[in-house]
Amino acid sequence: MQQVSVKGYAKINLTLDVLGKRDDGYHEVAMIMQGIELHDLITLEKRQTGITLEINVPELSSGPDNLAYRAATLLQKDFPDIAGVHIKLTKEIPVAAGLAGGSTDAAAVLLGLNRLYDMGLSLDDLRTYGARLGSDVPFCLHPLTGLATGRGEMIRELPPCPPLWLVLVKPPFGVSTKEVYGHLKEVIIKERPSLKRALAALETGDLGLLYQSMANVLEYATFDLYPELRDWLEELRDLGAKKAMMSGSGPTLIAFMENESEAKELASCWIKPGWQVVVTRSLGPRDLDRRIVVDE
Ligand SMILES: C[C@](O)(CO)[C@H](O)COP(=O)(O)OP(=O)(O)OC[C@H]1O[C@@H](n2ccc(N)nc2=O)[C@H](O)[C@@H]1O
């Protein structure tokens, strides 16, 4: 085998609660995460030596600081069989958007190298490596409905959420996850997600209850830094979103829609210069069967 291609799926947070600050500087979180069909494509080719990275977007570094590159470096240190690799990264996921774009590229490189070099690492092994690269990487390795705790790296799989049609709208700026977490201490959190009710909703497939229990406390920090986001969230509700909230640390806003055609309809109304607008859906177990493609 000379080459593999892996889909690096984006994620959204159905619930995101921050429980406190930890001694290591991170925050203790509890969040229900969900992979979505929007993805980057990562192709890995065996090489005699070295790591090289080619990306289709000029604003991202293709050097050793890129998370895809860092994932390859990490495995290469422990597994000398990985002589060299060329990584081709085709980005579709908006950058610095709260959709785990970098984390999922890292996860895809771990999955791809494991397959390309027949390393036999389990999901748990890969998650241990992933956690060293970023808190979202362990979830991105297996992005089906899951509860993430600790700093986000401890994952428990949950019953799959009912199929969701979504419109993602990202304004023409990014936010820093570190800045958002850092700003939390400046704001008052008025409403938190109800994890208990969200878990019950997943057990019974009750979408109405799920929507009622969903919330993201990071909205308080990001909206305080970028107050226009509140108005845009309201606009999504006025346009017919059944539920609208921010993804991760933002600034991407998510409109949860009744079906695909309503999602497309809302997307066609969102005409704002410089915005990225994506219609997508939640992932189900069958999507993961076709995630890795091997080219002999
Ligand atoms: C906002 C989320 O995307 C929600 O899924 C994650 O919590 C963030 O995950 P991530 O981007 O993989 O985060 P990391 O790369 O591990 O950390 C970036 C920065 O965010 C802050 N951070 C992150 C995760 C966490 N539980 N507490 C934190 O305080 C830290 O300042 C850290 O330096």
Ligand SMILES: Nc1ncnc2c1ncn2[C@@H]1O[C@H](COP(=O)(O)OP(=O)(O)OP(=O)(O)O)[C@@H](O)[C@H]1O
């Ligand atoms: N492969 C990559 N793709 C995107 N960004 C990367 C990558 N590697 C490193 N980065 C850096 O990570 C920063 C955050 O980008 P990313 O798209 O991962 O944000 P995010 O979606 O908000 O992350 P998260 O949701 O995990 O907090 C970028 O500004 C960029 O400097």
